[in-house]
Amino acid sequence: MASDLIDSLRAVVGDVHVVDDPQVLAGHLTDWMGKWHGHADAMARPADTAEVAAVMRLCAQAGVAVTAQGGNTGLVGGSVPLGGILLSTSRLTDLEPVDTVGATVGVGAGVTIDELDRHARAAGLSFGIDLASRESATAGGVVATNAGGVRFIRHGGTRAQVMGIEAVLANGSVLRRWSALAKDNVGYDLPGLLCGSEGTLAVITRVLFRLTGLPGPTVVTVAAINRVGAAVDLVAAIRDAGLTVEAAEMMTAAGVDLVTGYGMRSPVATPADFYTLIEVSGPGDLESAVTGVLERAPEVVDAVMEPGPASALWQIRESHTESIARSTTTAVVKLDVSVPLSELDATIADLVALTGHAGGRCRPILFGHVGDGNIHVNLLDVDPADAESLTDSVFEVIHTHRGSISAEHGIGRAKARWLHLGRTEVDIETMRAIKSALDPQWRLNPGVLFGE
Numbered sequence: 001m002a003s004d005l006i007d008s009l010r011a012v013v014g015d016v017h018v019v020d021d022p023q024v025l026a027g028h029l030t031d032w033m034g035k036w037h038g039h040a041d042a043m044a045r046p047a048d049t050a051e052v053a054a055v056m057r058l059c060a061q062a063g064v065a066v067t068a069q070g071g072n073t074g075l076v077g078g079s080v081p082l083g084g085i086l087l088s089t090s091r092l093t094d095l096e097p098v099d100t101v102g103a104t105v106g107v108g109a110g111v112t113i114d115e116l117d118r119h120a121r122a123a124g125l126s127f128g129i130d131l132a133s134r135e136s137a138t139a140g141g142v143v144a145t146n147a148g149g150v151r152f153i154r155h156g157g158t159r160a161q162v163m164g165i166e167a168v169l170a171n172g173s174v175l176r177r178w179s180a181l182a183k184d185n186v187g188y189d190l191p192g193l194l195c196g197s198e199g200t201l202a203v204i205t206r207v208l209f210r211l212t213g214l215p216g217p218t219v220v221t222v223a224a225i226n227r228v229g230a231a232v233d234l235v236a237a238i239r240d241a242g243l244t245v246e247a248a249e250m251m252t253a254a255g256v257d258l259v260t261g262y263g264m265r266s267p268v269a270t271p272a273d274f275y276t277l278i279e280v281s282g283p284g285d286l287e288s289a290v291t292g293v294l295e296r297a298p299e300v301v302d303a304v305m306e307p308g309p310a311s312a313l314w315q316i317r318e319s320h321t322e323s324i325a326r327s328t329t330t331a332v333v334k335l336d337v338s339v340p341l342s343e344l345d346a347t348i349a350d351l352v353a354l355t356g357h358a359g360g361r362c363r364p365i366l367f368g369h370v371g372d373g374n375i376h377v378n379l380l381d382v383d384p385a386d387a388e389s390l391t392d393s394v395f396e397v398i399h400t401h402r403g404s405i406s407a408e409h410g411i412g413r414a415k416a417r418w419l420h421l422g423r424t425e426v427d428i429e430t431m432r433a434i435k436s437a438l439d440p441q442w443r444l445n446p447g448v449l450f451g452e
């Protein structure tokens, strides 16, 4: 790369904010699991949208690739650069005052989800997206990936929270759609398009989010069950009792065994094949109401209940990803899939048959957001030579059950090869046409979504 570009970047963002020291850069060239590796000539840390625009103009003139990186907590290699300039959003951290009447807030792309939620809570509101990586994942990152998380069942995904976006296009133009109006139906939904575009269409610099009310007191229950569909029935029974389901998760015996090995407690005394964690809010005596539902549920083998949301029961569920990363002997194969709720039992049975009994090809740990039909298929100890064919087989099962190959993590680099399983030819051609229109040189986040 021309050292001229590096010099010009330094002139724009300041010397210390252009990092080309290989040792410092190294930490940004791999994901947190150490699974995806990349390279970049330098990392630029612009301070605001104007500086991002200047960086993008310089890279456009030089014909150099740009990959945006927030908390780098993604699970599909989407923020690991393949050459060019790594654009860090770490300095885009401003928080506008919360609009408590309209229930919105504008934030910089580099603000973490935890900071954003605390900011909203200080004003009596909350942010509808929550995920285990909340202290590192950023506003720009969750928007770029259209992240789901544990509150999807209650508030929908990130796209449902986005009212406006400020983003810099590949040529350096600033696109600003920033309307806090509840109704504003003028033309294409560009914020909706950029949400989930995984850094391939623009660099998101600021986001105007919709906020939600605080849920009030909640209880968290973990119920032991021997069929995943029993969790779906339990969610329905809780709703029938006039209560609100704030989250509905599932874990397996193997997953709970794994995390208890890393110091987590067992959720219930009676072992079972599956466990569902459900957080509930509602009026009146919540504990008695939930106890009543649990007692009437025919397939609940055992259950515990604690006040939420800070319950240690959540730690059992949320420590899965990290425990898996620590325990696997080879790069974990992570397949984040979804199926219709009616297909959950049959899908799990097929996945267990495929991964658990196929000659010990791997150690499967399944968990996820059962209320959304979202299963995180984690395959540990996979022989790297077997990873692709195992992935093919899992996706075949998902296809049979009318599911999606990516429920909430996106495509990134990990699933680009399988994009055709998730979308039709015309759909992919349309996406490519949009990519070419906004990024004619295909310089933004190379390798992601469409592959190399």
Ligand code: 2HG
Pocket: 075, 132, 149, 318, 320, 321, 334, 336, 368, 376, 377, 378
């Ligand atoms: C979660 O739900 C995340 O905890 C991570 O989406 C899932 O590690 C995974 O497979």
Ligand code: ZN
Pocket: 149, 368, 369, 376, 408
């Ligand atoms: Zn998840």
